[in-house]
Amino acid sequence: AFLFKRPHAHSVSRASRSLFTRPIPYTPDFPSLFSKDCHVPLTSRTPSTAFERFGMKGYWCMRSFLDHCVVKVFFRRIDLVGAFRIPKDGPVIFVANHNNQFVDPMLLIIFINRVVRFLIAAKSLKRPIVGALSRMVNAIGVERAQDLATKGKGTVSFSPDSNVVVGEGTSFIKDLNTGSKLKVGDVELNVKSVDSDTVCICDGCCETKEKAAYKVIPRVDQTAVYSEVHKALKNGDCIGIFPEGGSHDRASLLDLKPGVAIMALGAMKAGAGSVKIVPCGLNYFDPYRFRSRVIVEFGDPLEIPSSIVEQYGDDKRGAVAELMKLVDDSMKGVMPGARDYDELQALLTMRALYKPRGKKQTPEELLKMNKMFAMARIHMGSDPRWESLLKEVSEYTDLLRSASLRDRDVRLGLTPDRSMFLRTLSAFIQLVVLTPLTLPTLLLGMPVALITTGLAKREKRNALASSSVKVRALDVVASYKILVALVVIPIYDLLLSALLAYFLHLGVLGLLLLLFFGVPGVFLIGIRACDLSVRCLLRCRATFLFHGCLPTAGLLQKVLVEKRTKLQERVQNFVEDAKLLITAEALQEEADNQSIEIDRKMTLLEGDGVVPAAGSSLNSPLLDKPQDDQDASWCVIS
16 A cells, blocks of 8 residues: 555655646556567656556655665664755756665665656666656666677777877777777776777877786767756756766765756756755665664755856856866765775774763764764875874774674673673573574575675676776675565575465465565564674673683773773874864865855846946945944845
């Protein structure tokens, strides 16, 4: 019932509710909804048939399905920060980091209470499950040049300090044209001209002097995509895009592609009004792991200055570059800011060391503390104190990892023995009580876990082999686990329900009850019990390692607790010293931003005729007032 009912009016914004009243693109017939052809024609007209009305509600049906049946099952905890910053109406472009492939758009679809049309690779639209789900949410297919890359015929070589590419056994006239690219290893070169089948001119040179194999990346015309985006924004809809161009598992942002700036500026030039860009930060904790945690943060909407829009008419390249700087800064505001995975782990450990004992932090406070340490790295990266502290924290993190412990386990060693005994006893009792639920759940879920994990590892190896930006290809693991589970779990559910109905001599009604309520309900309760059991087991294990009968128990506790105490004192002293520097620079930056914002608003007021333009006479009653009143009036206008 929750899949097909209309969303409640109080939970849907005005622009989202207009989905049911104004024409939107829909899929015209049932076979094309699940077709592998990525170029499904979309039409905008008032729906007339029952299936067309279903297609309009498909977004909300899919949103409810992803929320209740996928995301809340895969993740143990999801925290939302800054949802109030999402504009309730008007054209909006949501930009987000891309660290978890198909899971990223799922999270944004669930937490953005408006209809969002995501840009998705045309290659993904051809996949059976992903393509069908994407069409249900009216995604826009984008043909990426790197997906069309083909192996070039023959070999190429480069002259030293020359842009001339000489081929052997190549057919450049047939395979290349102006605007296409040659990829040799990890180097991509733009083709400027083709002289013959064996000679072409590129915009750069490659260090490879010997004959090498190459790939041809064709030039792709994205005019149709931009037209579709501009049309959606002119209708007041929302667009979702991942400007990094593809998913990855790095801790830092990749270089952002300029497509988001071209779309926003082009739509405003086409009459879409003021397009806002909202940065979204998806901060995962072990994103590939089942029952992990994620924090979704929405930053302040970026309003595009009118000066950049005007510049776009004459100098497109310069305007796009200026806007991309603003987008890049806004994206960094919702990201931790680490350079790699090891540094990210060190920053998280610093946060745990700095956190006051006994205080439970909100998701906003956690993100704020992460960014504080990231700012310290930026402003004090070359400071010997920072380098020394980062090295010691990294050594402490490696020591914890080698002992299979976490910082919270070491923190338990600082509690009084009586309190630790009571906590451990409580955890042991809960573990015993929950065992009748957890063991059957683990045994029954083992086949699904083995199948999904095995296939996800195979996909991970393939993704790592075909990518030059992935570190360990962990970004595809969670997505592939979910895709495999969407196929395996219904079959497994039907098999278990049929076996139970057969042995218990239940009829068709009993089989249906088991299929839709019995088996899924038992699994959901078992998953919750497993979550609590794991926490209790880790607490008992940490107590045993520190206070058990092993000869190394006391030594391990002494080493880790002493090291943590010293590190905590160093981190707290460092933060107090760094706060002064960071605060001073942040205040100066805030003052500069306020000055820029005042200038921007004054320009808008000049354009509306509210205040005289710069350089004109100021014959205004405001000038006849006392100085204090004059300043106050100008503050109100600003």
